[in-house]
Amino acid sequence: xxxxxxxxxxxxxxxxxxxxxxxxxxxxxxSVVWLAxxxxxxxxxxxxxxxxxxxVIQVLVxxxxxxxxxxxxxxxxxxxxxxxxxx
Amino acid sequence: MTSLxxxxxxxxxxxxxxxxxxxxxxxxxxxxxxSNPAGDLARWMESDPGLNVLAWSIVVNVALMIGFTxxxxxxxxxxxxxxxxxxxxxxxxxxxxxxxxxxxxxxxVPEYNWKTTTYAGIGILQNVADGIKFFCKExxxxxxxDRLLYTIGPVIFISSSILLLILVPFSPRIAASSAPLxxxxxxxxxxxxxxxVLTTGWACNNKYTLIGGMRSAAQLMAYExxxxxxxxxxxxxxxxxxxxxxxxxxxxASQFGIPMWNVIPQFIGFIVFMVCILAExxxxxxxxxxxxxxxxxxxxxxxxxxxxxxxxxxxxxxxFVGAMIATVLFLGGWAGPFLPGEIxxxxxxxxxxxxxxxxxxxxxxxxxDQILLLGWKRLLPLSLLNLAIAILFVEVF
Numbered sequence: 001x002x003x004x005x006x007x008x009x010x011x012x013x014x015x016x017x018x019x020x021x022x023x024x025x026x027x028x029x030x031s032v033v034w035l036a037x038x039x040x041x042x043x044x045x046x047x048x049x050x051x052x053x054x055x056v057i058q059v060l061v062x063x064x065x066x067x068x069x070x071x072x073x074x075x076x077x078x079x080x081x082x083x084x085x086x087x
Numbered sequence: 088m089t090s091l092x093x094x095x096x097x098x099x100x101x102x103x104x105x106x107x108x109x110x111x112x113x114x115x116x117x118x119x120x121x122s123n124p125a126g127d128l129a130r131w132m133e134s135d136p137g138l139n140v141l142a143w144s145i146v147v148n149v150a151l152m153i154g155f156t157x158x159x160x161x162x163x164x165x166x167x168x169x170x171x172x173x174x175x176x177x178x179x180x181x182x183x184x185x186x187x188x189x190x191x192x193x194x195x196v197p198e199y200n201w202k203t204t205t206y207a208g209i210g211i212l213q214n215v216a217d218g219i220k221f222f223c224k225e226x227x228x229x230x231x232x233d234r235l236l237y238t239i240g241p242v243i244f245i246s247s248s249i250l251l252l253i254l255v256p257f258s259p260r261i262a263a264s265s266a267p268l269x270x271x272x273x274x275x276x277x278x279x280x281x282x283x284v285l286t287t288g289w290a291c292n293n294k295y296t297l298i299g300g301m302r303s304a305a306q307l308m309a310y311e312x313x314x315x316x317x318x319x320x321x322x323x324x325x326x327x328x329x330x331x332x333x334x335x336x337x338x339x340a341s342q343f344g345i346p347m348w349n350v351i352p353q354f355i356g357f358i359v360f361m362v363c364i365l366a367e368x369x370x371x372x373x374x375x376x377x378x379x380x381x382x383x384x385x386x387x388x389x390x391x392x393x394x395x396x397x398x399x400x401x402x403x404x405x406x407f408v409g410a411m412i413a414t415v416l417f418l419g420g421w422a423g424p425f426l427p428g429e430i431x432x433x434x435x436x437x438x439x440x441x442x443x444x445x446x447x448x449x450x451x452x453x454x455x456d457q458i459l460l461l462g463w464k465r466l467l468p469l470s471l472l473n474l475a476i477a478i479l480f481v482e483v484f
Contacts, residue, residue: 029289033236036282056268056275064278065308071285072304075297 154252181208221396240287299385303376309462320477334420356473
């Protein structure tokens, strides 16, 4: 089997697993971290496809900005800390 | 031997593999009816892909060692210069003082004599003492912390910072990676860290770490845009993202007989870049995420053990890499007369770092409500102005 094909299937299955974890996770902050994992692994697929520039921009924009903005939004809204008391 | 990679390929081919493979071939038939994978490993090492992997691992290790050595020197300089600014001597622990320490530990208090009792030295052993302290610390997971993210968060921060070390070259000879997207990859690696910071701050389940993490995210988000825009001017002039091309362009450019490094035509960009890189590496005018007077230790409050030591090391790595990028982009990189390029590069990098350290012990921290104002209302228009000047420069000259 081709080496690139093995890497592709590894990346694709990890993306599917991480995406499944985003949807089914009970804690929303865990979901965002899994989402960042999905973005990073997608950058890996871009590198495999020979689109290095797209991969770098993917990391710069999606991992560096989009997930941080989502995390930021979650943390600025009212919630209960894991442990009971209000923030 | 033009580059580090070629040298290490030669080293593997001529020395490492011929010395290692006989041992592996000997092991292959150590139990006669069976053979084991050692021989396959040896044959793979002798092939071209195997040699490539070995050579690259040597290159990466050399780059990491050079980087970590520089980090230790920066920590030492920080302490020494801080001491001098405060009119004291800073750390003095040195090999001379080991004898006194040994007798102290044995319990006998030596008679103090200002001529013979010397704790005096240049103080380089203070780093070793720090390292031993971090090794001896216990790593505690707080009872109410989120175990998964508490474990992963610092790892994201530390690993994305260590990745930076192999991406910036010292010179064409000492370079681990010469990717055509060089400095853009550096910025991508820089931009992963906020996730680690925010998740650690959240996972510790402590209000100080949470506030520290949120401040850090707000700051890194606000300052990344002017940072990239001020870099865009240099990319435009050089027509490339690669550090090699950027430095080559600065070496060639000259006006009226003086070298025109990017710092001269794009001075506004240089100022914006320095302010933004200070914010990005969280050094003192912008160290709100770990303001030790307000938030105990910021987002690192609950981290313990060697993980804390590595987090501090990662912050110094980010400072060092920030100075390296500033040198490559604006100060001509390894360009300079007489001395070899690596020496010039280190002189410029350490000049910037010493400036950072003096700044750290001279200016107060920026106020929390002003930090986003500075980022969005002042630096962003200034970086756009710099981009316009760069376009003018490219079009006219």
